[in-house]
Amino acid sequence: MARITYITPDGKQVVVEASGGSLMTAAVQNQVDGIEGECGGVCSCATCHVHVDAAWISRVGPAGDAEAAMLELEDGVNSASRLGCQVPIRPELDGLTVRVVGR
Amino acid sequence: MKTERDPFIQKRQESGVEYMRAEGQEMPLVLRLQDVRKICKDWKTFSNDDPFMIVPHSEANVRSVRQYPIETDPPDHTDYRALVEPFFRRPNDANYQVSMQHLVDEVLAAAATPDCVDAVSDLALPLQSRSLARLLNVDDSEAKLWISWGTHVFKEGDGISKGAELSSYIREKFEAAEGSDADDFFSVLNRADFQSRKLTLEEKHGFANMAFAGGRDTLIHTISSIIAYFAAHSESLEFLREDHARIITATEEFVRYVSPLTAIVRTCPHGAKVLDAVIAPGGRVGLCWPSANRDETAFTQHDEVVLDRSLNPHVGFGFGIHRCLGAAQARLIIRSLLESLCNQIEAIKLIEAIPEVEQESSFERKVGYKRLLVSFIPRVPRALRPGLAA
């Protein structure tokens, strides 16, 4: 089980508890604004873009090659960017905060 | 090795560009995934503001209006797109999803008799048209006429224009909806405000034109290709049944593999250079979705259907500001169809396939089927299968 805090584009905090899936699926199941997950999590739509809180970047880890190639061309990308669907939820992410980029 | 759906492999690997004859020019087609994406992002250099020219061969002789929002650039594009976005987001609603599953179940059940049926006219076309009626929030009965238009709304297979029929239908609909406070596509666009004014009839017509034409042959070719795939791979339905998550991955994989839209075109008002291709000011360049979707540097087993491909960064629905507005609808239809096939169908027998092949100066490519005659073998309910207790 991990508690994840999403900060939506309009500044609302949404806290979600999840024990599986990804940062995208947990957000979609809890209707977090700005995360749509249109492609279902195969890294094709970028509607799950988040910025990982600075303190968590090393624990969350870097984007893979396919994800990095997508992110390279996304608006609002920075060194904390990840696609939520490519970040599996695992117990060590308990307490993580991410900012939803949205479109 | 060239395949019927990927005639671009050699050029993709050698130079990243293929040339095709279009509107009197040798137009470059960009073939690699990241090059296609980069062009999609750079709308100042690669513009959509060129009416009738969004596809390689001008549509000026088959339609009379600019298509919205696709044939526009920001900042106008942003505002035009926002006007219709609420319609295209309807498929994200849970009730809409349930109702779509019922519709697909019903259309498949009607088509799935042991007799010979045409998966194009008896399944793909009614699915496309009846689901569009839901998207546009008009009565299901409207779809009867749309079905009668066939796969292509602008041209018959022999190239004869029939765009005039669609045009007069659309204009009549906007007129009939004048003053209405209903929530259908036509009434809502009549009331819409664009940059502090009402839309002109030309603009509304251009929106409707895109809604009717944009997702028509693309969706129909994808559906018929899915049926052909299951007819050739009888074990694959069982593979999907084993893990429900595969409905999602298979949907994306069919969109990647089929890539029914060969190319969408950008115009370069100031000229551009892409790899070794030099585009003169006012010249055009094509984005070749099926080739980008088989880029071997991004996709393993790039020319095979991998139904559980979990990493699938395809651009079947485009990329960037013009990414497909109908993607949520298309995905929902395909996911619902896979769900229905898994529940209702044991196997599909191919009787006859007549492919639809696009012929260009430098390549030909299979995009789907003109006719796909099959028979569906229904799934025997578990309780009735010999040797299985109820």
Ligand code: HEM
């Ligand atoms: C499998 C089915 C489909 C495929 C493969 C597909 C593919 C595409 C692609 C590649 C683009 C990008 C065009 C560009 O970059 O200029 C696009 C845009 C668009 N599509 Fe689709 N499409 C499909 C279904 C649909 C459906 C069902 C609809 C409507 C009911 C639709 C409506 C649109 C619209 C309105 C745009 C323009 C968006 C804009 O300019 O902002 N599409 N589509």
Ligand code: FES
């Ligand atoms: S859900 Fe589509 S890229 Fe993450």
